Amino acid sequence: MIGRDLLAISDLTAEDLWKILETAEHMQEVGRRDIKKVPTLRGRTIINLFFESSTRTRTSFEIAGKRLSADVVNFSSSGSSLSKDESILDTALTLEAMAPDVVVVRHGVAGVPRRIADALDAPVINAGDGAHEHPTQALLDLFTVYQEKGHLEGLSVAIVGDILNSRVARSNIHAFTKMGAEVRVAAPPTMLPVGVESLGVKPCTSLREAVDGVDVVMVLRIQLERLSGALFPSVREYAATFGLDREKLRYAKDDVIVMHPGPVNRGVELAPDLADHRPSVILEQVRNGVALRMAVLYLIAGRAPAPIAEPKQ
């Protein structure tokens, strides 16, 4: 059930996911208006608490909050004490004292949003924690696929790249399997977590096998700075074996779409012409991100605390 916080797709039911998507569809209409702003969260304060830099996600949350008339304050690691030795809980409690109505947390270590949620009264939205989850990214991906395909059940989705270190992959695996889609993951075995089948997906060690007959290919960003020389021998070899180009995409369905959470390493995980044109829907993903985050903020932010139970007679 959609609870106080949004921390992980694994906490949600298919019904919850549908409710969020349905709400996002209405928010999309708001985004098409001349005046793209509604007064829903007027007087509410959203704090974007980003311990790890992210222009895209942060901006998307900021625009979403502002379109709902909330005041959005950004608190990121550069230019604040976050980069120093202040503990995450101290930072969070300091912010709490400023009475935000919702706190959006991004952190490089899995589990931090949950720890912060435990410590705060305000609801917390996970904007990405380590390699754990990135629920709003998966929701906007679901939303994009739903709008492209008109349904989710029975679709085949291939997720290609560093599954081991990807929160986007984990959240999308949960999201698409809950919606009844078939999910395959493809990467060199060094980038597949142990027992990944336990998440309900089929592991593939070749791109050809992964994209065969699929409706959606989701390409993950390769962290060149982190992984080069560690999980794969060279960018050249990775691009040749797991980089997606039109040739390799031939094995997918004719109406396949290609997704990427961005930013794209052109010519590494994705061929440049694929990144820019259909069947790629990368910009739709970004566009849908705002509507989706408006939906999440609407459903979560500024809700009154549960009423105090009447004493029993």
Next chain:
Amino acid sequence: MPNEPTVRTEETPARIETRPGDRVVLDNRGIQRALARIAHEVVERNEDLSNLYLVAIPNGGVPLARRLAASLEKIAEQDVLVGVLDTTLYRDDLVASGERPALRRTEMPSMVDGRIVILVDDVAKTGRTIRAAMDALMDFGRPSRVQVVALIDRGHRELPIKIDYVGKNIPTHPQETVELRGYDGSDDDPLEVVVHAEVEDAAS
């Protein structure tokens, strides 16, 4: 994505379901008569009918606005624009409600600037929905005039809002509910307005 929101639940019952404590205060014929009368009043009070824009407040306002538009089109012998405007994002009670209400469809096929906008709702009570609808409307532009149709006016106004066209005044107890039933997306469905008194449900 779930279906377009409807007044009724998903399975369409053969007849409108009655529940213990129900009292039908306006049946389908009564509704048609009321809308026909309102159409004539609209024509009397607005000389330039080409500028009319009916804006329905979902859910109940949607079938009523369509029927009202059909009546107006017969009288005026010209097309009448119908839009749908969800007021949920403009409500003043969102914080109070634990679970956020589901949003409904907004579909505004034309600009509202310079038009005579007639808001159509099924039941008027406190006036708060009309207030929200007017705020929402202003975000879509600057109508030349705004008028309000309500099929039922229950009274109990909490804001200084006047209903221009009332189908029927029905005095009710504030705890009773008044709802339009029967709409499942098709304009030909029979409708009725039901007053539902709060009945102690043994099961709950």
Next chain:
Amino acid sequence: MKRVLIQGGRVLDPQSGRDEVCDVLVEGGKIAAVDREIAAEGCEVIDAGGCWVTPGLIDLHTHLREPGQEYKEDIASGGRSAVAGGFTTVACMANTHPVNDDPSVTDYILDRALHDSPARVFPIAAATQGLKGELMTEMHALVAAGAVAFSDDGKTIMDAGVMRRVLDYAHGVGRPVIVHAEDCTLVGEGVVNEGLVSTRLGLPGNPATAEVIQVARDLHLAELTGCHLHVAHVSTAGAVDLIRAARDRGIFVTAEVTPHHLALTDEATLNFDTNAKMAPPLRSAEDRDACRRGLADGTLDAVATDHAPHAVQEKDVEFTKAPPGIIGFETAIPVVLDLVREGILSPLELIRRMTINPARILHLEYGTLTPGVPADITLIDPEKSWVYDPAKGYSKSRNSPWTGKPMQGRVVSVLVGGEPVYDVERGILTP
């Protein structure tokens, strides 16, 4: 001469194999007699009805943090917590600041223990200087100062050549080398067991193989050198199997397992609780069950708590940054009693692994109720229900996964050298 009679308890003395309701007479701080219906004249009587009367428990793997990290624990608080958990004797690891790699540090610890601790404390000295895994320590001098074993616990001596020399030399000294066996190159950044849980949480995994490989290497080196190897906190089925096979081949190896590796699995980390972060990590249910079987069949000789206090602010951080380990004295008995309740071990065999077995590993005279030995005695009410709250315990730290959990079984009374040092109602009885 003061005489204390412990009357009517179920006496469990693994060394003699005694498991019966009888009395224990303490005279002049030593066990005087264990028998049925000893006359009570002139005795201070302790009614032990409904309780187990066992030799004082011995914990051969603890971290008392003094010198250097007294904000986590010191010998006084650690000693009090130990007796509150029924442990009358504890051996403390060398990873203090400064490291216990010099007789002066060993002296200091023993001096503090003498004055501050209600429990007996035996220092384990570092195997290599500064725990750096390079140069071995002055083992003869350290033993002369009172060290009972050698260990770089917390770290693994990765250089096999160094490890071989450490074992060779320690063999000459006649003391065991205790190993924290994890191949750190394989552990990498791992903070939870590599498996379904790490895959789900996206936390870096520490594979069971990291322990298995290291245990295999050290068993071969023990075979090569003939030295007594003691494997600390065994956590994997693979290590249990290797140790069992090595013992069958005649290799001088002993091993211990912690209450938390016997009770919990990596699923305890699913909510990112840093109090479920351990080194080695909590493993899969299969590994836990293998450890239970290993303890039951004697492959694992001892239960040791690996009591590892950390301050709240150190644990209340990102999962990856939190130091591993938990406090363990006061929860040990109720947690391991589950093994008895589940029929995995008899009471006598459980107590054997917490008394005489660790005593033998460390060459100590305690852990028995044999007449003539110092009267270290623990009374346990195996049925008593209570709720664990570390704030009401004696450790300075509170890092426990059992906080707020219902417990069954509790230490109710403890004697060291015949003197009552702890009582569940009155608390610590010595200064």
